[in-house]
Amino acid sequence: MTNVNKTAPLKNESGNSSYQADEKGYYGEFGGAFIPEMLYPNTEELRQNYIRIMQEPSFKEEFDQLLKDYVGRPTPLYFADRLSKKYNTKIYLKREDLCHTGAHKVNNTIGQILMAKKLGKNRIIAETGAGQHGVATATVCALMGIECIVYMGEIDIARQAPNVARMKMLGAEVRPALSGSRTLKDATNEAIRDWINNPVDTHYIIGSVVGPHPYPDMVARFQSVISEEIKWQLKEKEGRENPDYVVACVGGGSNAAGAYYHYLDNPDVGIIAVEAAGKGIDTGESAATSALGKVGIIHGSKTLLMQTGDGQITEPYSISAGLDYPGVGPMHANLFVSGRGEFISITDDDAMNAGLLLSKMEGIIPAIESSHALAILECRKFKPEDIVVINLSGRGDKDLNNYIEYFNL
Amino acid sequence: MANRINTKLKEDGKLLSIYFTAGYPKLADTVEIIQQLEKNGVDMIEIGLPFSDPLADGPTIQKSSTAALKNGMTTDILFNQLKDIRKSVSIPLIIMGYFNPMFQYGVEAFCKKCQEIGIDGLIIPDLPVDVYHEEYQEMFEKYGLINVFLITPQTSDERIRFIDSVSNGFIYMVSSASVTGAQSGFGDEQQTYFQRIADMKLDNPQIVGFGISNSETFEQATKSAKGAIIGSAFIKHLNGHGVDGISAFTKTIR
Numbered sequence: 001m002t003n004v005n006k007t008a009p010l011k012n013e014s015g016n017s018s019y020q021a022d023e024k025g026y027y028g029e030f031g032g033a034f035i036p037e038m039l040y041p042n043t044e045e046l047r048q049n050y051i052r053i054m055q056e057p058s059f060k061e062e063f064d065q066l067l068k069d070y071v072g073r074p075t076p077l078y079f080a081d082r083l084s085k086k087y088n089t090k091i092y093l094k095r096e097d098l099c100h101t102g103a104h105k106v107n108n109t110i111g112q113i114l115m116a117k118k119l120g121k122n123r124i125i126a127e128t129g130a131g132q133h134g135v136a137t138a139t140v141c142a143l144m145g146i147e148c149i150v151y152m153g154e155i156d157i158a159r160q161a162p163n164v165a166r167m168k169m170l171g172a173e174v175r176p177a178l179s180g181s182r183t184l185k186d187a188t189n190e191a192i193r194d195w196i197n198n199p200v201d202t203h204y205i206i207g208s209v210v211g212p213h214p215y216p217d218m219v220a221r222f223q224s225v226i227s228e229e230i231k232w233q234l235k236e237k238e239g240r241e242n243p244d245y246v247v248a249c250v251g252g253g254s255n256a257a258g259a260y261y262h263y264l265d266n267p268d269v270g271i272i273a274v275e276a277a278g279k280g281i282d283t284g285e286s287a288a289t290s291a292l293g294k295v296g297i298i299h300g301s302k303t304l305l306m307q308t309g310d311g312q313i314t315e316p317y318s319i320s321a322g323l324d325y326p327g328v329g330p331m332h333a334n335l336f337v338s339g340r341g342e343f344i345s346i347t348d349d350d351a352m353n354a355g356l357l358l359s360k361m362e363g364i365i366p367a368i369e370s371s372h373a374l375a376i377l378e379c380r381k382f383k384p385e386d387i388v389v390i391n392l393s394g395r396g397d398k399d400l401n402n403y404i405e406y407f408n409l
Numbered sequence: 410m411a412n413r414i415n416t417k418l419k420e421d422g423k424l425l426s427i428y429f430t431a432g433y434p435k436l437a438d439t440v441e442i443i444q445q446l447e448k449n450g451v452d453m454i455e456i457g458l459p460f461s462d463p464l465a466d467g468p469t470i471q472k473s474s475t476a477a478l479k480n481g482m483t484t485d486i487l488f489n490q491l492k493d494i495r496k497s498v499s500i501p502l503i504i505m506g507y508f509n510p511m512f513q514y515g516v517e518a519f520c521k522k523c524q525e526i527g528i529d530g531l532i533i534p535d536l537p538v539d540v541y542h543e544e545y546q547e548m549f550e551k552y553g554l555i556n557v558f559l560i561t562p563q564t565s566d567e568r569i570r571f572i573d574s575v576s577n578g579f580i581y582m583v584s585s586a587s588v589t590g591a592q593s594g595f596g597d598e599q600q601t602y603f604q605r606i607a608d609m610k611l612d613n614p615q616i617v618g619f620g621i622s623n624s625e626t627f628e629q630a631t632k633s634a635k636g637a638i639i640g641s642a643f644i645k646h647l648n649g650h651g652v653d654g655i656s657a658f659t660k661t662i663r
Contacts, residue, residue: 034508036465036534037559038583040568179471180461192464199563199586297509297535298462310483311513312461 019264019331019340021220025213028338030330033212035300038196042204043300045119047214053118054111054221066110067225070143071100073107075226077233077389082361089382092243093392094230096255097366103394104223104255105136109205111222113140116203123202124148127191129156129184130321131163132394133207138172148172151190153183160321163398181315185326188299208252209329212300216257216329223258230389231262238387245270245382248391249372251287251323253332255393260335270342272380273332274373276318277345287316288345289328290336298327304336319348319402320368322394346375352406354378355396367394368402413501413529414555414578417452418614424636425627425662426453426616427643428505430473431490432482433459438652439490440497445655447500455532455638458487458506465534467590469641473648484514488522495527503557505532516545520552530555530578538568542575550577557581562602566609573611582606582615582634590641592620595629607633627662 025031025047033043053059067073075095084091096104109126116124124141126148128134134150141148150167154176157164167174180186188211195204209216209223231241246263248256250273263269278286286292293304298313305327306314318324328336335341346354355371358364366374370393382388396403403409417424427446431439439456446454459474459482466474494502504523511519511533523531531554536545538558549556555578560569563586572580584599585592595603606615614635621630622642630637639662646658 032540033537034535034540035537037537037564038465038561038586038588040537041561041563041565179468180475185462189462189464193467193588196465197587199561294513296512297507299464300535307509307513309513310485311510312478313509314461 019335019338021213021217021331025217027330027334029295030301030303030333031213031216032302033300034297034302035212036196038199039192039212039300042195042199043212043214046218049119050115050214050218053115059114059118063111063114067107071106071110072098073225074229074233075099077230077237079237080362083358083377086361087377087382088384090385090387091377092234092387092389093364094226094259094389096226096391096393097364097370097395101136101139102397103132103136103367104226104258105133105207106139107225107258108207108219108222108254109133109136109140112203112205113144113146116146116205117144119203121201121203122146123198124205125151125191125194125202126205126207127151127184127187128207129153129187129324130398131156131160131167132322132398134172134174135163135166135170137205137207138167138170141172142170149194150174151177151187151194153177153181153187155182156184156187156321183315184324185313192299208254208325209257209331210252210299210301210325210327216301216331219254220257220261220331223254224261226255226258226391227260227262230259234387234389242266242269243387243389245272245386245388246391247272247274247373247376247388249274249323249369249393250328250332251276251325251369252327253329255391257329257331259389259391271335271340272342272344272376273335274376275343275345276320276323276351276372277347278317278319280347281345285317287318287324289316289326290343291345293328301327301330303327303330304333320351320372322367322369323372344376344380346372350375350378352403355403356407364392365396366392367396368399369393412553412555412578413499414453414503417501418579418635423631424452424616425659426455426636426638427451428455428457428638428640429643429647430457430459430470430477431487432477432480433473433644434476434647434651436480436482436486437490439487440494441652442655443494443498443500443502445652446659447498449656449659451500451659452636453501453503455503455505455640456487458484458504458510460507460510463507465588467588467641469644470589473644484510488526491526501529502527503530503532504528508533508536517548520548520554523554524552528554530557532557532581534559538572538575546575559583560606562586562598569606569609569611573613576613578613579635580611580613580615581638582617584617584620584630587619589619592622594626595620600629603630603633624662
């Protein structure tokens with residue numbers, strides 16, 4: 001178990017406390033770039049340019065245009081009336097499930113493919129676990145006509161056949177990761193090795209707020225459109241920009257980073273992070289990194305991760321393939337350790353039931369990842385006047401087989 | 410006492426350094442491999458501390474690491490195997506491993522243990538030079554350890570100068586933009602890179618690694634560098650011939 005040290009957040013350049021990344025990519029004690037020298041030129045090129053490129057008017061214009069016309073943004077902020085009555089609080093759902101490709105992942109891949117073009121890269125690599133980020137990457141590569149190679153653990157390829165087929169239809173090459181435990185962490189290792197072998201022409205599109213600086217910050221910025229929209233949408237509906245709570249599930253944590261982003265340094269807004277307890281935190285089959293992890297280095301970032309006492313990275317478990325990453329983004333590690341975020345873990349069973357409940361009460365079948373966020377309504381009490389925004393990160397089509405099996409549908 | 414690495418680097422002639430993964434092929438092979446390598450004229454040894462997620466390594470070292478962990482290798486077991494190693498060998502010994510297992514052991518405790526055993530240096534590919542310089546350099550030096558940094562064909566001159574200024578042993582010159590593993594040979598591109606580095610007249614000698622597998626690549630690599638490191642090719646040989654075949658392997662190199 002991790003010792004929770006309540007530490008004050010770092011001061012940012014203007015001297016205010018901030019939960020954003022500092023210049024070196026640290027969130028408190030977490031983050032940084034613990035990478036082999038072979039990766040230094042690649043990440044350094046990105047580090048030196050990413051903020052400048054993101055602020056260029058031509059970049060912003062193209063990014064906004066694609067989010068609007070291609071992804072279908074803004075996604076609705078939907079007041080869930082029946083759910084609100086049942087739980088006696090005001091519940092809004094941020095409908096990232098309505099994004100093109102079915103999840104928030106595409107916000108980041110659109111941003112990064114434009115970044116890759118600006119940097120003059122003509123080859124894209126990505127890692128994927130369940131295949132959602134792989135599909136989102138293959139999609140934007142098809143859109144831009146750029147070569148795309150997706151690394152995926154051999155075991156995941158076998159259990160996620162529809163997403164493998166999607167990536168192939170979109171023109172991507174899916175390469176099996178045959179090393180280690182042959183799942184997401186190993187696919188990430190393979191993508192990093194590919195980048196070491198191809199340092200000049202290739203851009204690596206990481207799918208979450210993980211990896212070496214500047215990735216966690218860059219991906220969070222691309223996903224920050226989620227909370228940017230929540231602010232004006234809530235203002236329209238409730239006359240205020242700030243909800244009382246923002247709730248999101250956390251695997252690596254990209255949808256959560258986007259949903260929290262503009263509220264991170266606003267103490268009026270409570271931040272709730274929901275991790276996958278799997279079969280239960282003490283069962284040995286869990287992915288609740290805040291509860292089970294210790295500080296260490298994974299994929300170039302200093303963060304909380306699940307590991308043996310000897311520092312070997314272990315394989316997490318969750319029924320949700322998008323939440324079984326052994327680490328967590330450094331932003332979230334800092335939110336946890338500083339006490340800024342409230343971390344709750346939800347079991348497979350509670351998540352599945354929450355998914356079924358939303359389907360029956362609101363006519364929305366959520367991704368199992370998102371079902372974890374919804375499940376806190378059963379265990380966390382809110383006041384009747386509270387405004388609770390839950391980020392519905394993805395739709396449930398990809399999980400139909402899990403739902404069928406679980407509920408004998 | 411001068412560090413054994415520095416003493417060795419002052420000798421004439423080109424140095425042959427060999428990497429192996431501790432705990433492979435068998436858990437208890439570590440001491441025997443070290444003794445055999447010294448007996449067969451190798452100049453320096455890198456003992457690989459296996460890691461579950463070796464980012465910078467190709468398939469051969471990945472597989473040996475997975476196998477070593479499956480055999481039960483841990484940091485404690487490795488230190489225990491090495492506790493009397495200085496009674497039988499005097500060859501410079503370097504531990505090469507990723508940062509997370511050292512971080513979990515406690516970096517200072519790790520350094521202290523290395524000093525007690527008689528380890529001369531460390532190579533930690535994912536501990537970048539700037540973090541080392543700011544947070545750990547004093548500690549390493551306190552325990553008499555030489556930390557070795559990597560450079561690649563993509564490393565800028567400015568950064569190479571910085572790495573040279575922080576180093577106090579040798580610089581590990583990665584032969585090409587790649588993970589570890591044997592290549593078929595070095596082309597013009599590599600020769601140009603080797604020459605560029607030689608022309609920089611760095612304070613620290615350079616030892617070339619990655620892609621050295623036989624006498625030909627060893628010779629090419631050491632034309633302008635002080636020595637060369639062989640890893641994957643040696644592990645493949647161990648896999649086929651076991652510990653007894655070590656002399657046969659070193660004879661093929663020089």
